[in-house]
Amino acid sequence: xxxxxxxxxxxxxxxxxxxxxxxxxxxxxxxxxxxxxxxxxxxxxxxxxxxxxxxxxxxxxxxxxxxxxxxxxxxxxxxxxxxxxxxxxxxxxxxxxxxxxxxxxxxxxxxxxxxxxxxxxxxxxxxxxxxxxxxxxxxxxxxxxxxxxxxxxxxxxxxxxxxxxxxxxxxxxxxxxxxxxxxxxxxxxxxxxxxxxxxxxxxxxxxxxxxxxxxxxxxxxxxxxxxxxxxxxxxxxxxxxxxxxxxxxxxxxxxxxxxxxxxxxxxxxxxxxxxxxxxxxxxxxxxxxxxxxxxxxxxxxxxxxxxxxxxxxxxxxxxxxxxxxxxxxxxxxxxxxxxxxxxxxxxxxxxxxxxxxxxxxxxxxxxxxxxxxxxxxxxxxxxxxxxxxxxxxxxxxxxxxxxxxxxxxxx
Amino acid sequence: xxxxxxxxxxxxxxxxxxxxxxxxxxxxxxxxxxxxxxxxxxxxxxxxxxxxxxxxxxxxxxxxxxxxxxxxxxxxxxxxxxxxxxxxxxxxxxxxxxxxxxxxxxxxxxxxxxxxxxxxxxxxxxxxxxxxxxxxxxxxxxxxxxxxxxxxxxxxxxxxxxxxxxxxxxxxxxxxxxxxxxxxxxxxxxxxxxxxxxxxxxxxxxxxxxxxxxxxxxxxxxxxxxxxxxxxxxxxxxxxxxxxxxxxxxxxxxxxxxxxxxxxxxxxxxxxxxxxxxxxxxxxxxxxxxxxxxxxxxxxxxxxxxxxxxxxxxxxxxxxxxxxxxxxxxxxxxxxxxxxxxxxxxxxxxxxxxxxxxxxxxxxxxxx
Numbered sequence: 116x117x118x119x120x121x122x123x124x125x126x127x128x129x130x131x132x133x134x135x136x137x138x139x140x141x142x143x144x145x146x147x148x149x150x151x152x153x154x155x156x157x158x159x160x161x162x163x164x165x166x167x168x169x170x171x172x173x174x175x176x177x178x179x180x181x182x183x184x185x186x187x188x189x190x191x192x193x194x195x196x197x198x199x200x201x202x203x204x205x206x207x208x209x210x211x212x213x214x215x216x217x218x219x220x221x222x223x224x225x226x227x228x229x230x231x232x233x234x235x236x237x238x239x240x241x242x243x244x245x246x247x248x249x250x251x252x253x254x255x256x257x258x259x260x261x262x263x264x265x266x267x268x269x270x271x272x273x274x275x276x277x278x279x280x281x282x283x284x285x286x287x288x289x290x291x292x293x294x295x296x297x298x299x300x301x302x303x304x305x306x307x308x309x310x311x312x313x314x315x316x317x318x319x320x321x322x323x324x325x326x327x328x329x330x331x332x333x334x335x336x337x338x339x340x341x342x343x344x345x346x347x348x349x350x351x352x353x354x355x356x357x358x359x360x361x362x363x364x365x366x367x368x369x370x371x372x373x374x375x376x377x378x379x380x381x382x383x384x385x386x387x388x389x390x391x392x393x394x395x396x397x398x399x400x401x402x403x404x405x406x407x408x409x410x411x412x413x414x415x416x417x418x419x420x421x422x423x424x425x426x427x428x429x430x431x432x433x434x435x436x437x438x439x440x441x442x443x444x445x446x447x448x449x450x451x452x453x454x455x456x457x458x459x460x461x462x463x464x465x466x467x468x469x470x471x472x473x474x475x476x477x478x479x480x481x482x483x484x485x486x487x488x489x490x491x492x493x494x495x496x497x498x499x500x501x502x503x504x505x506x507x508x509x510x511x512x513x514x515x516x517x518x519x520x521x522x523x524x525x526x
Numbered sequence: 527x528x529x530x531x532x533x534x535x536x537x538x539x540x541x542x543x544x545x546x547x548x549x550x551x552x553x554x555x556x557x558x559x560x561x562x563x564x565x566x567x568x569x570x571x572x573x574x575x576x577x578x579x580x581x582x583x584x585x586x587x588x589x590x591x592x593x594x595x596x597x598x599x600x601x602x603x604x605x606x607x608x609x610x611x612x613x614x615x616x617x618x619x620x621x622x623x624x625x626x627x628x629x630x631x632x633x634x635x636x637x638x639x640x641x642x643x644x645x646x647x648x649x650x651x652x653x654x655x656x657x658x659x660x661x662x663x664x665x666x667x668x669x670x671x672x673x674x675x676x677x678x679x680x681x682x683x684x685x686x687x688x689x690x691x692x693x694x695x696x697x698x699x700x701x702x703x704x705x706x707x708x709x710x711x712x713x714x715x716x717x718x719x720x721x722x723x724x725x726x727x728x729x730x731x732x733x734x735x736x737x738x739x740x741x742x743x744x745x746x747x748x749x750x751x752x753x754x755x756x757x758x759x760x761x762x763x764x765x766x767x768x769x770x771x772x773x774x775x776x777x778x779x780x781x782x783x784x785x786x787x788x789x790x791x792x793x794x795x796x797x798x799x800x801x802x803x804x805x806x807x808x809x810x811x812x813x814x815x816x817x818x819x820x821x822x823x824x825x826x827x828x829x830x831x832x833x834x835x836x837x838x839x840x841x842x843x844x845x846x847x848x849x850x851x852x853x854x855x856x857x858x859x860x861x862x863x864x865x866x867x868x869x870x871x872x873x874x875x876x877x878x879x880x881x882x883x884x885x886x887x888x889x890x891x892x893x894x
Contacts, residue, residue, distance in 0.1 A: 128659075132652060245639055248793075249784050297693070297766075297784060304769035483700035 149213035150174065152190060153275035155260030156200070156237055157226035163196030165229070165237055167203035168261040170275050171215065189272035192265050200240040217246040221279040223253055223296065224315060226260040227355075227362065235303065235360035242300060249297035252282045254315045255355035255362060262317045266347040269320070274349070281351050282313060289375050289384040289402070290368035291351045303360060306493055307478020311374070314353040314365060320346040358472040358497065366466050366474075373463025376424050376456060377475045379407035386428065386455050391447035396435030400428040400452050400513065411481045417504070418488070420477045424456055424509045430516040436524040440516050453509040460507050471497040477505070529597060530822055530830055533666025534735040537743055542676040543669065543730075543812055544723040544747035545754065550805040551859075552755050553683065553798070554635050556762065556777050561716045561861035563709035566699050566768045569759050574714030575721075576752045582869070583724045583744050585876035590731040590740045592883065598728030598876065599823040605879050605886075613875060614824025617725070620871045621817035622837060624722060626844035627858075628810045629654060632803070633845070634852050639776055640799055650845060653810060654838045660811035661818055661834045665733050668811050675808055679801040683754050686778075687761045689785045689794075694764040719865035723747065724872035729816050775852070814838065 155168035171191045193210050197203025207215055223241060225234060241247055256263045268277035285291045291313040302310035354371040355362050366374060375381045386400045405426040412419050430448065433439055439448060467474050478496045482489040492499050535543075551557070558568050586598065593601045599617050602610035632653055633646040660668055687694075703710060727747075731740040762777045765784065771777040779798055786792035815830075817837050822830035849855040858864065 128655070132655065245642070249780065250786055250792075301767055301770055304773065305767060306769075479697075483697060486701040486704045 145174070147213055148174075149191075149211055149215045151215055151217045151220045152273050153222045153224060153264055153278065154217075154220055154241075155224040155226065155264045156229055156234075157260050158229045158232060159196045159203075162198070163203070164198050165200055165203055166194060166196045166261070167200060167207070168192060168194045168224075168264045169204075169207055169211075169215065170264045170273075171211065171213075172219075172273055188267070190274060194261055200237050201244070204240075217244060218248070220247060220251055221275040222282070223251055224260040224263050224278075225253070225255045225312070227255065227257055228259070230255050230355060230357070230362035233360045234357075234362070238296075238300065238303075238360075241296060247296075249295060249300070251296045252279060253294050253296055253299045253312045254278065254282070254351075255312045256315045256317070257353075257365075258317065262347065263315055263349050266317050266349045267320075268348055278315065278349070285313065285351065286382040287384065288368070289372045289381040291371060292354055292375060292380065302474075302476075303357075305476075305479055307473060307480070307482050307489070307496055308476040309359070309472040309474045310357040311366075311472075311474045312355050312357075313351055314355050315349055316352050317347045317349050320348050356467065356470050356472045356474055358470065363472055364466070364470045366463065369459045370463040370466045373459035373461070374467070374474055376405065376460050377407050377409060377422050377463070379405070381405045381407070381426075385431075386452055388448065388451040388455050390433060390435035390437065390439070391444055391451065392435075392437050394435040394437050396433065398430065398435070398439065398448065399432035400448070401431045403427045403429055403514070409475065409477060409480045411477065411484050413485070413488075418481065418485075418492070418499075419504045419506060420480070422460060422505060422507045424460070424507070424511070426452070426456060426509065426511040428452060428511065428513050430513055432517075433522050436522055438521045440520045445513050449511055449513050452513065453511040456509045456511055457507050460509075464505050464507075468501045468503075471501055473497070473500045477503060529595070529600075529732045530819060530828075531664045531666075531733060533664040533669070533733065535665055535669045535730060535733050536735055537739045537746070539669030539672055540730055540734060540743045541746040541750060542672040543808070544726060544743070545751045546672065546676050546679065546805050546808050547723050547726060547812060548721060548751040549679070549683070549754050549758075550802065550809045551631070552758050553778050553805075554631065554776055554802055555856070555859055556758065556771075557720070557859055557861065557864070558713070558717055558755070558759060559762070559768075559772050559777060561865075562713040563705060564713075564768075564772065565704060566701075566763060567703060567705075567710050568713065568768070569699070569756060569763065570703070570710050571713030571717055572752060572756055572759060574711060575717035576748060578714055578718035579721050579724070579748050580744070582718055582721070582873045583727065583748075585873060585880045586724055586728040586731075587741055587744060588880050589876055589883075590728060594737040594740075595732055597730075597732050597819070597823060598725065599820045600732075601728075602875075602879060603824075605882050611824050613879075614820060616875070617729075617871065618817060618821035618824055620722075620725065621729075621813050621820055622841060623844070625657075625810060625813040625817050625837070625841040626848065627855075628806060628813055629841060629845040630849040630855050632806045632810075634849065634855055635776065635802065636799075638852055639779060646846070647842075650842055653807060654814075654842055656807060657810040657814045658834050658838045660807075661815040661838075662831050665730065665815065668808070668815060671811065672808055675804050679805050680754060682797055682801045683757055686782060686785070687757055689787060689791065690761045690765055690781055692787070693784065694761060695767075696764065698764050698767045716861040716865045719869045719872075720861065721748070721751075722868045722872060723751070725868075726812065726816065728876060729820065775856075814841070817841075 149171040151169055152172050153170040157166040159166040173189055173191055193207060195203045195207045197206050268274045271277035282293045285293045292311060294312045299310050299312060302308045354366040356364050356366055381402060384402045387397050390396045390398045408423045410421045412421055430439060558572060589601050593604060596604060599614040602613035629650045633649045636649045637644060637646055727744055758778055762771050762781050765781055766777060774780045779795060782798045783795045785794055818830040818833040821833050
């Protein structure tokens with residue numbers, strides 16, 4: 116074989132390969148994309164099975180006005196009905212000038228009515244669609260998802276970004292859980308573990324002045340208008356409890372923290388207890404670290420679940436005047452702290468038993484420890500759980516008391 | 527009979543080739559999850575499969591030590607005479623079929639998970655053209671390719687468990703041995719039976735630079751492959767749990783999509799696509815080369831090279847004809863069909879050949 120024929124063959128091969136190297140088969144420019152920030156799922160009006168609310172980012176408006184960004188809303192909301200989630204998602208193209216890209220979505224918000232009817236059929240698309248990741252936050256709203264997505268946030272241009280940050284910061288109180296789609300689906304498919312998700316609710320903002328007032332630059336008109344549109348914002352509140360894929364009820368903030376203690380997911384938060392001694396006034400204890408352990412045990416053939424919590428906190432605020440920094444006061448505070456934690460757990464267990472939903476994963480713990488027993492109990496776990504004795508023991512200690520010893524108090 | 531190919535493999539190259547043949551299937555399809563015991567004990571089955579596969583490889587290893595100059599196809603002819611040609615053709619079909627299956631895997635994964643609108647042929651045709659170039663060049667260059675491409679792939683597989691450790695939950699593995707030892711042993715058996723690399727060993731043994739090292743290649747390759755398969759399975763089970771990981775088409779891909787460290791190291795799934803395409807290319811080259819080589823050896827052709835292009839075209843056709851869609855491929859790749867099919871070529875035929883050899887020897891001794 117001569118060199119030229121080799122070269123010719125090689126050239127031919129390279130040319131042939133070039134045919135396949137149009138790498139940008141589905142090429143789309145950024146300016147033609149509508150980035151999805153949040154998606155809301157509601158029960159549809161018949162014949163639609165589902166109503167999808169999409170919060171899309173208006174890329175040009177995200178920048179602050181000084182950098183050339185606009186002062187108009189940074190998101191555009193549209194609501195579409197469809198027989199399935201994907202059907203509705205594609206019908207959105209009939210209204211949206213830009214191709215909707217799901218890969219950057221922060222949250223999925225589920226309306227209560229849909230959640231109570233069973234959410235599994237509608238989560239399938241969210242799970243299956245290759246553009247979405249399992250890291251998206253799941254939220255359940257009291258009422259419908261659409262007003263939540265339409266609500267604004269005064270600190271963030273993109274409301275979904277605010278939801279994202281709020282869920283991420285939920286450890287500050289541990290009054291709401293942070294649940295990714297991954298965690299939700301894991302709980303949904305696992306034996307002896309029911310799913311739960313943080314709640315989100317819409318709250319009204321003050322009424323805004325009408326458009327003429329602001330454009331005239333006349334600030335004195337604020338509050339005199341009254342014909343302005345009512346604006347809303349949102350906040351995290353409570354926890355939606357599911358039995359299987361159907362939502363069955365809500366846990367309030369203390370019950371939620373009780374749940375998170377058991378699951379070992381409390382990272383931070385404030386426990387308020389009565390000040391020890393004769394004086395009135397509350398004391399704030401900050402949770403520094405906490406650990407929860409669930410151990411199922413067989414006592415005389417009877418299944419009992421032991422919950423052990425170890426916690427460490429700091430005294431950070433007192434509304435009373437006494438000196439709490441003495442060892443005997445500290446041990447009284449520690450006892451009060453343990454009691455408060457145990458009370459939260461008890462409230463949570465009572466609520467979960469009332470709903471018949473084992474959000475703690477006690478069943479999963481039984482499955483791990485007593486697989487044979489679980490084969491018998493697993494099929495009727497919801498009923499077994501209602502009658503399950505739960506023993507709670509809390510070891511809570513206090514370490515430090517901040518930068519003051521006694522409260523500054525008038526003599 | 528000559529081995530036809532003048533190229534030779536070092537022990538390391540042979541080990542890397544055999545590791546990648548197994549690993550590339552696992553990082554996309556993870557068939558272990560759906561074969562028995564199909565629960566959190568899958569990793570135990572994977573460990574058990576290691577001694578079992580050594581048992582299954584015994585006939586091939588015995589044959590190669592008896593006939594170090596001959597490949598499995600040539601051994602059949604030596605042992606059985608002209609009738610052995612039938613077995614040679616069977617092996618040629620087997621390797622050819624695996625060429626087609628590998629093409630299908632690449633095309634179907636890419637269209638299912640990455641680029642759904644792209645025609646399947648846009649993936650399989652370039653791959654088969656590049657593969658043809660590798661197959662024509664012979665085992666020497668293929669071994670060099672493996673030495674260059676496989677270590678980075680293994681590095682990624684080493685890295686993923688570290689990145690996924692945040693969501694790893696040891697409780698996912700409890701209860702251990704939930705349904706007793708039976709299903710776990712069954713699982714170990716099916717996993718070992720899936721390993722078509724045993725037949726590859728029978729083919730490449732005479733192409734080793736040191737022909738006495740075939741057993742060492744087997745030990746190194748199967749141990750290393752099992753180690754890396756565990757590095758894939760354990761994070762998947764520990765993060766997704768047995769139920770969720772079973773319901774995912776590409777569980778390892780899903781796991782890698784979940785990696786998010788400090789909102790900075792995230793969306794690295796293209797790393798998975800990269801190692802998958804690179805590895806699939808190496809894998810395809812091996813099957814493709816062996817298909818041509820086995821056919822040339824069975825027909826006593828002087829070279830396997832003229833067979834490469836026609837076989838490649840047929841493989842593309844077969845890949846589309848046999849696996850028109852993803853369910854067809856996953857059905858075939860399930861342990862019920864795949865394991866017995868492979869077992870015929872890795873253990874049953876070599877065991878029969880070995881049996882005939884032994885009977886003849888004893889027969890000769892009696893008459894002599």
